[in-house]
Amino acid sequence: MNEKSKPLEKKYSFLLVDGYNLIHQMPEISRHLNHDLQRARELLIIKLANFATRNQLQITLVFDGQNLEFADHASQPGVKVIFSKGVKADLKIKELASRLARDNRKKDWLVVTSDFDIGYYVEGLGLKTESSRAFASRLQAEESKIKKKMEAKRNRVEAEPEEKKLPARDREWIYSVFMEKKK
Numbered sequence: 001m002n003e004k005s006k007p008l009e010k011k012y013s014f015l016l017v018d019g020y021n022l023i024h025q026m027p028e029i030s031r032h033l034n035h036d037l038q039r040a041r042e043l044l045i046i047k048l049a050n051f052a053t054r055n056q057l058q059i060t061l062v063f064d065g066q067n068l069e070f071a072d073h074a075s076q077p078g079v080k081v082i083f084s085k086g087v088k089a090d091l092k093i094k095e096l097a098s099r100l101a102r103d104n105r106k107k108d109w110l111v112v113t114s115d116f117d118i119g120y121y122v123e124g125l126g127l128k129t130e131s132s133r134a135f136a137s138r139l140q141a142e143e144s145k146i147k148k149k150m151e152a153k154r155n156r157v158e159a160e161p162e163e164k165k166l167p168a169r170d171r172e173w174i175y176s177v178f179m180e181k182k183k
Helices: 019-023 037-055 089-102 116-124 132-159 168-182
Strands: 014-018 058-063 079-083 109-112 128-130
Touching (some): 019 058, 037 079, 037 132, 089 116
Parallel strands (some): 014 058, 109 128
């Protein structure tokens, strides 16, 4: 599996993600695992939904277990959450990957996992994989880039004098209305 974090190739339209595997690569989320599992899942779903929206992707996120404590409102656009319900998530991911390979849709999918058994299996089916660590780095890098852009934009707006924030035509109109009311 490829450990380097390169830009996501646009040829992928879908991601199949090993949920807890990815959570463990994201310290800001994994710190919630011991005391609030649902919160950790929700934070991951939100991050993935933002990523899916920005990159025009559909993400299938697989977790071990059942969704007994999972709130329906935690679902986000672009992210389909699947619980393995009685089987290990590894088996569920392999099952989904097998189905994709049979349907000849493997070229559209990228599987995100650091589980070597899953990676070896899905690569054998012809699907591409990326390690959870590399994908987590990609998410972090993309979020940092967005934060820097937003900060730069906010700094530019704050640095501009008030009169430059409005076009001259609008400033003139406001001034004329103000002067008329003053008469």
